[in-house]
Amino acid sequence: MASKESTVAIVPLSIQTPADVSRLLQELETIENSFIKEKAVSAKEKVAVSASLQAVVKQNKLSVAKVSDRNGLKELLVRWHDHAPRLHISFSTEPNPTFLEKLLFWLRQEINPEIFITIGLQPAIGAGCTIRTTNKYFDLSLRQTFIAKRKLLLDQLAPQAVPEGPAT
Amino acid sequence: MTIWWLVLILAMIGSVGIGFIWIVVQIRNVSVKPHSLTDSVQEAADRDVEHLFDPTFREELRNRGRLHFEKIIGESAMFLQQDLRLTTSQLNEYMKTEITAKLKSELEKYEQSVVDAKDQAIDSIQKTNTLIDQQRNELSEQVRQEIIREKQQLIERFEVNMADIINHYVMAAVGNQIDLNDQLEYILGELERNKETIREDLNNGI
Numbered sequence: 534m535a536s537k538e539s540t541v542a543i544v545p546l547s548i549q550t551p552a553d554v555s556r557l558l559q560e561l562e563t564i565e566n567s568f569i570k571e572k573a574v575s576a577k578e579k580v581a582v583s584a585s586l587q588a589v590v591k592q593n594k595l596s597v598a599k600v601s602d603r604n605g606l607k608e609l610l611v612r613w614h615d616h617a618p619r620l621h622i623s624f625s626t627e628p629n630p631t632f633l634e635k636l637l638f639w640l641r642q643e644i645n646p647e648i649f650i651t652i653g654l655q656p657a658i659g660a661g662c663t664i665r666t667t668n669k670y671f672d673l674s675l676r677q678t679f680i681a682k683r684k685l686l687l688d689q690l691a692p693q694a695v696p697e698g699p700a701t
Numbered sequence: 702m703t704i705w706w707l708v709l710i711l712a713m714i715g716s717v718g719i720g721f722i723w724i725v726v727q728i729r730n731v732s733v734k735p736h737s738l739t740d741s742v743q744e745a746a747d748r749d750v751e752h753l754f755d756p757t758f759r760e761e762l763r764n765r766g767r768l769h770f771e772k773i774i775g776e777s778a779m780f781l782q783q784d785l786r787l788t789t790s791q792l793n794e795y796m797k798t799e800i801t802a803k804l805k806s807e808l809e810k811y812e813q814s815v816v817d818a819k820d821q822a823i824d825s826i827q828k829t830n831t832l833i834d835q836q837r838n839e840l841s842e843q844v845r846q847e848i849i850r851e852k853q854q855l856i857e858r859f860e861v862n863m864a865d866i867i868n869h870y871v872m873a874a875v876g877n878q879i880d881l882n883d884q885l886e887y888i889l890g891e892l893e894r895n896k897e898t899i900r901e902d903l904n905n906g907i
Contacts, residue, residue, distance in 0.1 A: 664895075
């Protein structure tokens with residue numbers, strides 16, 4: 534598992550936000566406590582693992598029953614929680630999970646495989662979104678597109694909006 | 702006029718009377734001379750004269766003189782009347798001519814003054830019209846410039862806020878028909894354009 538810490542772990546698409554990672558950490562803590570209190574065999578049978586944690590465990594080829602894997606998983610989750618890159622993305626409406634999964638899939642494929650996002654709401658955006666990274670702000674809204682293509686709009690509107698010149 | 706003619710006539714009558722008295726005095730002076738031979742002769746002659754010019758004859762002469770005088774007076778009055786009529790006629794003619802000329806002159810002056818006043822009024826009206834036209838043109842130009850400026854301001858304001866206006870319009874028109882899923886392609890395209898910048902910022906920020 535020590536070798537997996539240095540390599541990039543696979544983050545399931547269901548784990549989207551740092552809050553999800555916090556929940557996984559809390560769940561892993563609970564599982565760890567269960568294993569400490571109970572005997573391992575019986576605990577393995579009793580412990581209920583959430584779908585999200587199961588996805589993490591499965592995709593990273595780990596097992597919650599093994600102490601070393603649990604330790605590795607914890608380190609992984611801590612790393613994700615403390616050091617994984619984050620994006621704050623704002624939309625005009627609440628995005629649905631499917632949309633977020635598609636978006637996150639692209640982000641993890643193109644930007645960083647361990648990236649997490651937090652979602653904000655800004656109804657004034659209209660269409661598109663705004664993204665805030667560690668140091669920067671990206672306005673990817675339709676309004677910004679219109680501003681960027683202002684000249685094109687002006688060229689289209691100018692013939693109809695030319696003021697009448699002085700009479701000659 | 703009548704009084705003057707009457708005074709003239711009375712003056713003539715007075716002068717004729719004075720002449721008659723002078724003749725009588727002269728005749729008397731001739732009859733009163735100093736006694737001498739000549740006086741004697743004279744007296745003799747006077748007696749003859751007295752004899753010849755007895756009161757009857759004198760009275761006859763006096764009557765004849767009076768008739769002659771009356772005749773002269775009548776003729777003079779007639780000539781005077783003729784002169785008066787002629788003078789009156791000439792005077793009337795003269796007055797008529799003078800008054801006509803004066804009236805004509807005054808009428809010409811009046812007509813000229815009316816023409817001058819009319820010209821001045823026309824000139825004044827023309828100047829007023831010119832001034833009004835000028836002011837109207839200036840006002841029209843100002844209003845036109847103001848309208849153009851206002852229009853330009855509106856256009857500039859529209860251009861400045863165009864993106865917001867169009868965005869607002871698009872969202873108001875079709876905002877409820879655009880789902881986030883429909884926007885995914887657009888968002889991913891925008892992310893693709895900024896991918897390198899985002900990645901670099903995330904790597905530097907970690």
